[in-house]
Amino acid sequence: xxxxxxxxxxxxxxxxxxxxxxxxxxxxxxxxIALFVDQARIEQEIxxxxxxxxxAQGRKTVKQAKPSExxxxxxxxxxxxxxxxxxxxxxxxxxxEEVKQQTEHISLMAIQPNPAKGEVIIHAEAPxxxxxxxxxxxxxxxxxxxxxxxxNQHRLDDSNDxxxxxxxxxxxxx
Amino acid sequence: MLLxxxxxxxIALTPESITINSxxxxxxxxxxxxxxTEKSSWSQVLTExxxxxxxxxxxxxxxxISNNYVRYAILPWQxxxxxxxxxxxxxxxxxxxxxxxxxxxxxxxxAMQGYGKPMIISAIDQLLINRIDTLAKQFNWTVESIxxxxxxxxxxxxNKINNTSFMLMTEQQRVLVAxxxxxxxxxxxxxxxxxxxxxxxxxxxIKRILKMHSAGSSFIHYFGDQxxxxxxxxxxxxxxxxxxxxxxxxxxxxxxxx
Numbered sequence: 001x002x003x004x005x006x007x008x009x010x011x012x013x014x015x016x017x018x019x020x021x022x023x024x025x026x027x028x029x030x031x032x033i034a035l036f037v038d039q040a041r042i043e044q045e046i047x048x049x050x051x052x053x054x055x056a057q058g059r060k061t062v063k064q065a066k067p068s069e070x071x072x073x074x075x076x077x078x079x080x081x082x083x084x085x086x087x088x089x090x091x092x093x094x095x096x097e098e099v100k101q102q103t104e105h106i107s108l109m110a111i112q113p114n115p116a117k118g119e120v121i122i123h124a125e126a127p128x129x130x131x132x133x134x135x136x137x138x139x140x141x142x143x144x145x146x147x148x149x150x151x152n153q154h155r156l157d158d159s160n161d162x163x164x165x166x167x168x169x170x171x172x173x174x
Numbered sequence: 175m176l177l178x179x180x181x182x183x184x185i186a187l188t189p190e191s192i193t194i195n196s197x198x199x200x201x202x203x204x205x206x207x208x209x210x211t212e213k214s215s216w217s218q219v220l221t222e223x224x225x226x227x228x229x230x231x232x233x234x235x236x237x238x239i240s241n242n243y244v245r246y247a248i249l250p251w252q253x254x255x256x257x258x259x260x261x262x263x264x265x266x267x268x269x270x271x272x273x274x275x276x277x278x279x280x281x282x283x284x285a286m287q288g289y290g291k292p293m294i295i296s297a298i299d300q301l302l303i304n305r306i307d308t309l310a311k312q313f314n315w316t317v318e319s320i321x322x323x324x325x326x327x328x329x330x331x332x333n334k335i336n337n338t339s340f341m342l343m344t345e346q347q348r349v350l351v352a353x354x355x356x357x358x359x360x361x362x363x364x365x366x367x368x369x370x371x372x373x374x375x376x377x378x379x380i381k382r383i384l385k386m387h388s389a390g391s392s393f394i395h396y397f398g399d400q401x402x403x404x405x406x407x408x409x410x411x412x413x414x415x416x417x418x419x420x421x422x423x424x425x426x427x428x429x430x431x432x
Contacts, residue, residue, distance in 0.1 A: 005287075005324070
């Protein structure tokens with residue numbers, strides 16, 4: 001194979017500028033590598049210091065493996081579940097149960113708690129308007145609930161026991 | 175894309191035409207008014223390029239210069255010369271012996287082919303280089319290289335070229351035969367025939383060289399117009415086309431593609 005020829009007449013300064021660009025790029029790469037190496041050195045130093053402190057205190061040191069991405073994902077799920085469990089479910093249900101015992105003629109059709117918004121929606125049926133108003137006033141007295149609001153009500157034509165269906169929206173004190 | 179990583183635009187300059195190959199499918203060719211100038215004069219060519227330059231985007235640019243505008247010579251290897259400056263001075267002296275004081279107006283470059291191998295000298299009018307640099311500054315081009323046509327073709331086809339052979343480059347009014355021995359260029363023969371006489375002159379030149387090297391290779395690598403190659407009557411040599419220019423097509427297109 002023939003050797004390649006190099007007979008370039010272009011301005012030397014321009015080629016030098018291109019070379020200087022390359023040098024800057026190489027410098028950046030070197031700095032990046034140096035920073036990476038230094039970070040690894042500092043981490044190792046931290047581990048060594050922790051070990052020496054543990055030895056001085058007579059504890060056994062346990063090397064902890066770095067958590068993987070899967071571990072982080074599991075941790076996030078666990079935190080979310082923990083948060084949901086931390087809501088005062090028991091207080092809410094106890095308050096509704098207490099009110100229900102005092103207004104026996106009310107039929108609870110659905111309870112929709114929304115912890116994220118801090119509100120509860122209750123669908124229920126009552127035989128008459130007074131029973132419904134009593135139910136609302138009793139709910140308002142509960143400390144775990146606030147701002148009870150009647151969203152809608154309508155008469156039921158095909159029911160003998162309950163004439164009124166209604167929906168309530170209230171704040172949930174978390 | 176960053177300018178640094180872009181593929182350069184290739185601009186091939188020949189006395190008949192200018193070809194701009196920006197890497198796209200469409201290769202732009204500008205014909206030069208041949209009646210207005212002599213073949214060895216590059217002024218008209220650069221004037222044509224200047225009028226078109228505004229349409230060429232700021233980019234890296236590679237110039238390929240026709241053999242009409244380049245002088246070549248071979249400098250034998252000398253064991254006691256080490257520095258590049260010494261080789262440069264020797265090259266300029268060598269050209270001065272052949273061409274006289276006009277060499278002072280030329281930019282001369284020397285290319286090594288390896289230890290103990292002869293040096294290649296090439297020279298281009300300094301004003302041509304200056305004019306290209308001015309154009310580049312004016313239109314914000316980065317001149318990546320200004321190469322003689324011989325260099326572009328050799329580097330493009332060096333895998334195809336036989337280690338011991340000849341390379342024939344035929345342009346209008348310029349025929350160049352480069353002698354290759356053991357993978358190195360060892361000699362040049364150049365003629366400047368009249369228009370239409372290129373084929374006869376290249377045949378004569380090749381025959382003369384083959385007679386001089388009767389024991390040598392008879393492979394001839396050809397780069398040039400189809401018309402010239404088709405009528406070749408070289409019986410003793412095997413002509414191997416590197417690239418053939420379709421008849422009527424500009425030589426600068428071939429150079430811009432190389």
